[in-house]
Amino acid sequence: MTLTEKVLARASGKAHVQPGDNVWVNVDVLMTHDVCGPGTIGVFKREFGQHAKVWDQSKVVIIPDHYIFTADSMSNRNVDILRSFVHEQKLPYFYDVIDDPTGEWKFDASKGQLERQYGSNYTGVCHTTLPWKGHTRPGEILFGTDSHTCMAGAFNQFATGIGNTDAGFILGTGKLLIKVPETMRFFLEGALPLGVMAKDVILHVIGEIGFDGATYRAMQWEGPGVYSLSMDDRMTIANMAIEAGGKNGIFPCDQKTLDYVNERVAENGTKSEFEPVEIDAAQVFSYDKVFDLSKLEPTVACHPDPGNRKLAKELEHIHLDRAYIGSCTGGKTSDFLAFAEVVRGKTVKIDTVGVPATTKVVRELKEILWGGQSVWQILQSAGVQLTENASCAACLGGPVDTFGRLNKPMKCISATNRNFPGRMGNKESEVFLASPYTVAASALTGRITDPRTFMS
Template sequence: MGMTMTQKILARHAGLPSVEAGQLIEAKLDLVLGNDITTPVAITEFDKAGLTQVFDRDKIAIVLDHYTPCKDIKAAQLCAKARDFARRFQITHFYDVGQMGVEHALIPEKGLAAPGEVIIGADSHTCTYGALGAFSTGVGSTDMAAGMATGLSWFKVPSAIKVVLKGKLPRFVSGKDVILHLIGQIGVDGALYKSLEFAGEGVAELTMDDRFTIANMAIEAGAKNGIFPVDEQTRTYLQGRVDRPWEAVEPDADAVYEREVVIDLSALRPTVSLPHLPSNTRTVDEAAGMELQQVVIGSCTNGRLKDLQEAAEILRGRKVASGVRCIVIPATQQIYMDAMAQGLIQVFIEAGCAVSTPTCGPCLGGHMGVLSDGERAISTTNRNFVGRMGPVSSEIILASPAVAAASAVTGVVTDPATIMGGER
């Protein structure tokens, strides 16, 4: 029986000739990741178990990104605990304020994820690195502690859904619209503990930033992971970033999939998710006119350079609507500098946006943009659950950077083509 990409990677790391869906395996890890919220919990478990060494200080990454720069005493204490652990074990890839970024943008940027690797992270959006053809998935802090000590983790081999992409994205439609469309189609549990495996000629039409966005939100469909094939775009992205050997995998011709979903990229419209589930999707036309108090452009989903470029294209020469707060957060220091070099930061500031140092901040209702009672935000983040960004009476609409920027200008949910003179 043939194997999917994920199954091939897991078999290789388990030292087995083949695996099948539902099989329990123990696999070697190429990277163990944590952040300022989850790492301190893992450290507590690590110390409680009496562990005294890590398996490989070069294969652990700790990124202080959620509440940093620290928003309060508790956040500062959590970061201090992570810093102490990093010093204690001389963790090579430790990223603090001034060097850090939003973890799932920073890890690929630093070359810490590569095709064919197995990566776990104590954060649900660790599935982002499937954009590079890796098997990456989120785990709990206890699993992170065990992984740091042993370099091993147990997995149940997932079955798979094949998502076939065809056609080419229209203007103002991006990877965010693709994944929101897919989640709206299959539901938030439509891929529960399954691998979303992307295929088809449409993959080549997606930029790497589009793929990172899509893989990032695989978890919002319940997926164990999302994974893309490795092509020339992937190889170009990896050049100058990854200096170690890596080996990509391809699915077998007779690989078994539970179902196949076909998406015609050329038929997609800008898409939003209304409160309070990512699956509550509408086209921007159906949601147009909903009033907003805040706009957030950033996060591990959409804080990359392409995202900022798309937002700046719409905001250039325009102003954020009166009564609306627009917060822009480049996902890493490098992205921030690239955006400055291209004049994007000036565009945002002149438009009336607040531009932040890299942080997860408002995405989880942490800081840098918490909502008040009854307020509604449109955000390029990944979750719009009740109380996610503020009180339970607040609301979040998920959208692409283009839709978010257009909506910032008008103060209501808006089709970018409306702002840009009807161009599509």
């Protein structure tokens, strides 16, 4: 069996499963957030009753992260709906924006968008929070009401996005009926060359198989190249399985995985037992291809879909209005460090916006010193508008006052993961997806730029 089949077989109590089987799986973690949480809670209460209890409090994780730093009153209300549900159900894992468990959240627009407006429990983007707070474990089943839930496949688990109705069903029963997907194998060899990042790997692969090339399928990453990648790199790759239509992305478990997970579960006191799934000798794939990492070059997905692949060096005629770094896939500390490597000591030429994925990223960027200056200061000196308010922000547009949102037709290069029309706000805008290196180099020139221009 493939990695995905092994996780699904175990979770459904079967010795063997094969693609096409419909199986009931036991859920290890259900995650929801402020956009789909209120609807999920609505489904749960409508179907199981106003006084129903969730199936297992320790398996529900609620992370407000989408529409937080906005004066939109309905968005603020939605965070309050999450808080009252958490209070009523006594849920232990809720990363609230305010510290008062019975308070109400109201964003203060008069303080502006850049200055911190959250309490001590707030974390930021759900997919980046889950591993940080010890909720991702090898061999487990994670469902989330967000399509980028597949990012947790980096940790050797089955993770995928679902809708409110399925999530409401899980809240009541702890189970979900799913179809076992076929597996596609992406066998990586070599190591990433100068100027090339994990983001380029996934953009290259999506370009190869097409925007719907993995529809209904699992994307399994294997080979010696995989073990050279950091956990952050693996997250970036797994995150974008959905951009090829994939059901999930999944990586093998190695010492890096174990070290990462063991440290996080110990730090947070979350469940520490888990059982990774190992690669079998006999696996059946619907697609199997070798990719040599050392041959890759800085890659861009052009408007209007993540499969519209070009090399950065072919696009140097495209003038830009904005550069954006942030989101689950592109707003990690390692992403900002790569970005800072390129812009350090220089000045950006276009409007450049940075939104750290989590509050931990904000803290680390302020703590990490390069030549006596924090990375935060280095980025600010280069002209990057950085906010302390970690969230999904303009990656998905959001309410009109969202920081960094494209509120008029413009061309934006972005370290995020999706570029369909209207994704970052204005529906006549064009979004180009690229690595933090490429976004940084393009911010410096105002045109799409191969980052190797600035590296030696």
